[in-house]
Amino acid sequence: MALLVDKLRPRTLDALSYHPELSDRLRSLAQSGDFPHLLVYGPSGAGKKTRIIATLKELYGPGVEKIKIDARVFQTTSNRKLEFNIVSSVYHMEITPADVGNYDRVVVQELLKEVAQTQQVDMGAKQRFKVVVINEADHLTRDAQAALRRTMEKYSPNLRLILLANSTSNIIAPIRSRCLLVRVAAPTEVDICSALSVAGKKEGWTESEVLNQRIAKESGRNLRRALLMFESIYAQNEKVTDKTPIPPPDWEALVTLTADEILAERSPARLLQVRARLYDLLTHCIPPTTILKTLTFKLVARVDDALKSDVIKWSAFYEHRIKLGSKVIFHLEAFVAKFMRIYESYLMGMDF
């Protein structure tokens, strides 16, 4: 049984429920025959990928839904072999070069050139060019991005790129200037509510307006998360009313617990306990940035106004360290220690 998120995913541009003007724009671009390189950016759960798949369908017809997964082997200059997965249909190809870390340049150079130098095989295809979708484009190294520059211009008759990114900050200016930037904003809470009620109707579940609104608020304008929460509530409860509690994901519950512990007692012994919890989260593959962010917002909500900006300051500081450093537990722990100290000195009313 597929999850609601996958089952109800819109397949065509017409089925997309929010941002109608954006859908219109994508449709007219797809129909004009003069399709530019796209750089699609926006927060996660805003529907970037869904929109792109729908656009591809608009470009080529249902053929893009027949996909297969290939494993290709690339050889680096130092003769190391890299395995790389490619999801492709007859018309398009989807890659995540960030998977191979620092060697993404090799993949970008070899693969894209290979694609670009061959023409569309299927004579009945609607478009003469092929599309390569690059996921997580903001994680591409500088080298790989530099390698994209000329490829994008030189092979434009045969190849269009669609770059997907969470933010444009890490994308070098020459790439940005070669793409049409498409911003996909997160859906508003009203949008999420209507999406949820549509989903509820399709499944034949009893509907609760207030609950939908609570879910929308809780999800932080992330439709994917909202749908997952929605489904889990209905899976766990026989009868759903306005007041049914929304169970947070396990890791979030654990972070909340950790925040409670930190606030309750500030001592080296407690720090040791917190450390065990942090390790627990890390071993379950929760990204450190997510842990730190969630913890920060849980803590900030419960401290005095005067402390808030200080807490945020140190949180941002240690988040930066996490990105630069190699051992994340140091920085997470340092943040907790820092917070304990700030909080303690505020309670005691003195600086130390």
Place this chain on the structure above:
Amino acid sequence: MAASFFNNKARAAAVAAAGSSKSKAGDSKEDSTRLQPWVEKYRPKSLDDVAAQEHTTKVLQRTLQASNLPHMLFYGPPGTGKTSTILALAKSLFGPALYRSRILELNASDERGIGIVRDKVKNFARAQLSQPTGLDAAYRAQYPCPPFKIIILDEADSMTQDAQSALRRTMETYSRITRFCLVCNYVTRIIEPLASRCSKFRFKMLDNSAAGSRIANIAEQEGLELEDGVVDTLIRCGEGDLRRAITYLQSAARLVGASNGPAKDADDDAEMTDAGSSRVITIRSIEEIAGVVPESIVESLVQAMQPVSGGSAYEAVSKVITDIVADGWSATQILGQLYTRVVFSEAIPDIQKNKIVMLFSEMDKRLVDGSDEHLSMLDLALRVAGILQGN
């Protein structure tokens, strides 16, 4: 799909018909150039076309007459015409017949490690000149066809140090039959021994009038209608990068032109009449393409940061920031626009500005390092608010 396709063609033909009646052959050519990026389509064909680099072009014109060329190093900010200049020079030196055999162009999308320099570049540099055959006198009169080859190393600053060192001797040994042209953004990344072998040409930032006339020219040739001030907006968003400005213009044209297509493909005559009015490119559409954050959002952030009596700005600021992040605006863009707002604000005392500017520098570094945008922006806004409050 098919209907709108023909419609586009009909419209293109209508634009062309104003000048002269085009033949069928012209139509198919139109189709292939239509898919080309305008940056390529309007690349300068000759040295005279290169915008606003009089100093460099004058020197190069003279070498063109003398048919001799030094090794060259072009450097300057992106989009100022470095690649265009060398390509235009090469075209006017050799003409279409010899271009392929006399020019080797390598850029960052090609593998350019030390192996390639030793192999491909050296082999090309060492190859004896092929005698041009079948060229008539008229061709020779038009193109000087000097007896050397040119190797263009585009984006040379992304070459490794080793690869650059490997070039040193190659450049000298084969200087009789080969000239090198290095093109780069940062001259400091080119190792000194290479730089000293070349005559350097600095490409300066395009001034607004030159870039403006170029953009207006392209808009005219493409038959676009621009709202007042669009050219200025393009230049502002492009930040001196003409290529970026042209790409924005093309994207905007696609959006406006394309969104009209499917809406009214039923009646050809009706479209002819109002095609002109609906194809106007607005300032807002350019800003949207360039990713510029609307002034109202920046304004709301600035408002939220203002000191409030008896409380911290946290609630207001965090609400605005959360919305900004959810709407997907780029943090660097917000940073830039907020910076201009703060620095040019008359209401903020200089001593506070000093502190604020230091914050911006730190945040920029963090964003480049890949920090979380939400936390960084929140931190920046709260600290600026703290400074404005006076502590």
